[in-house]
Amino acid sequence: MLSDALLGGLPTESIPISSALRFPDGADFRIEIPSVEGPKVLAAVIDEASKRGVVVNRVSQGSGAMLHTEKELREMSRIAADAGLEISLFIGPREEWGVSAMSRGPEGAALNGSVRGMRQLRYAVEDSLRAIECGIRGLLIADLGVLQVLADARKANQIPKDVVFKVSVMKAPSNPATVKVLESLGGDTINLPTDLTLNELAEMRGVTSLPIDLYVEAPDSLGGVVRGNEAADLIAVASPLYVKFGLRNSRGLYPSGMHLDADAALIAREKVRRAEISLEWIHRSGKNLVQSKPGAQGLGIPKP
Numbered sequence: 225m226l227s228d229a230l231l232g233g234l235p236t237e238s239i240p241i242s243s244a245l246r247f248p249d250g251a252d253f254r255i256e257i258p259s260v261e262g263p264k265v266l267a268a269v270i271d272e273a274s275k276r277g278v279v280v281n282r283v284s285q286g287s288g289a290m291l292h293t294e295k296e297l298r299e300m301s302r303i304a305a306d307a308g309l310e311i312s313l314f315i316g317p318r319e320e321w322g323v324s325a326m327s328r329g330p331e332g333a334a335l336n337g338s339v340r341g342m343r344q345l346r347y348a349v350e351d352s353l354r355a356i357e358c359g360i361r362g363l364l365i366a367d368l369g370v371l372q373v374l375a376d377a378r379k380a381n382q383i384p385k386d387v388v389f390k391v392s393v394m395k396a397p398s399n400p401a402t403v404k405v406l407e408s409l410g411g412d413t414i415n416l417p418t419d420l421t422l423n424e425l426a427e428m429r430g431v432t433s434l435p436i437d438l439y440v441e442a443p444d445s446l447g448g449v450v451r452g453n454e455a456a457d458l459i460a461v462a463s464p465l466y467v468k469f470g471l472r473n474s475r476g477l478y479p480s481g482m483h484l485d486a487d488a489a490l491i492a493r494e495k496v497r498r499a500e501i502s503l504e505w506i507h508r509s510g511k512n513l514v515q516s517k518p519g520a521q522g523l524g525i526p527k528p
Contacts, residue, residue, distance in 0.1 A: 240426035240461050245433050247464040251516040253455075254281035254523075255503075256437065256468045257495050260311075261287050261480035261488045263299040268489035270307050272496040278503065280496065281516050281523060282310040282466060284364055284390065287479040289313040289355040290347075301359030301526035308518030310525055312362035312390045315351050315370060317344050321479065337366025337394035349373060356383055362524035366392035368409055375410020388412045388524035390437065393446060400431040407432050413466060418442040418449050425462045435522075437466040441498055448472040452502035456509035463513075467502065469495040 246252060260266050260283035273280045283304070289297065292313075304311045319327040320336035322344070327335040339348045348370045352363055361384070365371045371391065377383045393415035397403045406414050415437040416428055428436065440452045450472055451458070459465045477488050506513055519525060 239457060240422055242460040243426075243429050243463040245429070245464055247435065247516055248521040249516055250514065251520065252463040252513040253459045253465045253467050253506075254435075254516045254520070255279060255499050256282040256284060256466045257492060257499070258284045258286070258439075258468055258470055259443075259477055259480075259488070259495075260285050260492055261477055262292065262485070263296055263303060264485050265488045265492050266300055266303050266311075269492050269496060270303065272493040273499075276496060276500045278496055278500050279515060279518060280307075280309055280499070281518070281520065282312060282362070284312040284314075284362075286314050286364075286477070287481075288316040288318075288351070289360065289363075290316050290351045291479055291481070294354070294358055297355060297358035297360060298528060301528040305359070305526045305528050308520075308523075308525060310362045310388065310523040311360055312364045312388070312524065313355055313360055314364040314366070314392070315348055315355075317347055317351075318366065337392055339367040339370055345369065345373070349377075353383070356387060359526040359528040360524075361386055361526055362388045362390060364390045364392050365411075366394040368395065368406075371406075371411060372409045378410070386524065386527075388522075391415055393418070393437070393439070397428070400427050403428050403432050407434055413437050415439075418447045422457060422461050425458065429462050435464045435466055436462045437468055438462065439468045439470050440502060441469050441472060441495075443470040443474060443476075444472055445476065446470065452498055453505045455502045456506045456511050456513060459506070459513050460511055467499075469498045469502070471495055471498070 319338045326332040389412045391406050391411040391414045396415050396417045413435040418439040442449045
C-alpha cells in the first residue's frame with residue numbers, strides 16, 4: 225500500500241503468515257452474497273453484479289428451501305446455472321420458528337438452527353431431497369445431526385456426490401478444535417464468527433484445508449462488523465476464503481416472501497455494491513489476490 229511510505233517511522237504491524245492453500249481452480253477467494261431470498265432477489269443480484277462488473281460466486285439464503293415452491297426452486301436453479309454460481313439454501317425446519325419456547329428465551333438462541341426430534345429430522349432430510357431434486361447443489365446446515373446424516377447419505381451415494389454442505393454461521397466454531405469436529409462430520413465449507421482477528425483466523429486455517437466462509441460485513445444480529453477494507457489481509461491469512469457481504473443497519477428478512485421482495489432485492493443490490501468497494505480495496509492492496517471465475521471447480525452449481 226502507498227500508505228506504508230507515510231508510516232515508516234512507526235512499528236511494523238505483525239500479520240500472520242499467509243495461507244498457501246487455494247481453491248481447486250487456484251484462486252484465493254470467492255464472493256458470496258447472503259440472504260438472497262428467492263428468484264426475484266437472485267435476479268436482482270445478477271443484474272447489479274453485471275452493472276458493476278462484480279463476479280458473484282455464491283449466493284446463500286436464510287429463510288429455507290422449505291419456504292419455496294418447487295417451481296421457485298427450479299427457477300433459481302436455472303438462473304444460477306446460467307450464471308455459473310452456487311446457490312446454498314438453508315435446510316429446515318428449525319426450532320426458532322417451531323414450537324420451541326427455549327429457543328426464543330434470553331439464553332436459548334443457540335438452539336435456533338437446531339432440528340427437534342425425529343419428526344423434524346425426517347422433514348429436514350426430505351427438505352434436502354426436495355431441493356436436490358429441483359437442481360440445488362448447495363445446502364446450508366445449522367444442525368450437527370442433520371449434517372452427519374446427509375454426509376453419510378452422500379458417502380453411500382444416496383444423494384449426489386457434488387452436493388456441497390455449508391456449515392451455517394449459527395454453528396460457527398470459536399476455536400480450532402471445533403473446526404476439526406465440523407470437518408469430521410462432513411462440512412465442506414465452514415462459517416466462522418464474524419469478529420475474528422487475523423491471528424485467530426490463522427489459527428483456524430492451521431487445522432483445516434476446507435474453504436472458510438467469513439462475513440466481512442455482518443448484519444446487526446451477527447455483530448454488525450464492517451471490515452470490507454480489510455478483505456485483502458483476511459484473504460491472505462485464511463485463503464481459500466468465501467468473502468461474505470451482509471449489511472449492517474438493515475432490516476431482518478427471515479422468513480421472507482412476496483411481502484418482502486422489494487426490500488430483499490434492494491438490500492441484496494447494496495450488498496453487491498459493498499462487494500465492489502471491497503474488491504477495490506483488494507486491488508489497492510497490491511497482494512495480487514485471485515478471485516474464482518463463474519463456473520469454477522468446487523462450486524455447488526445447480527443442475528436444473
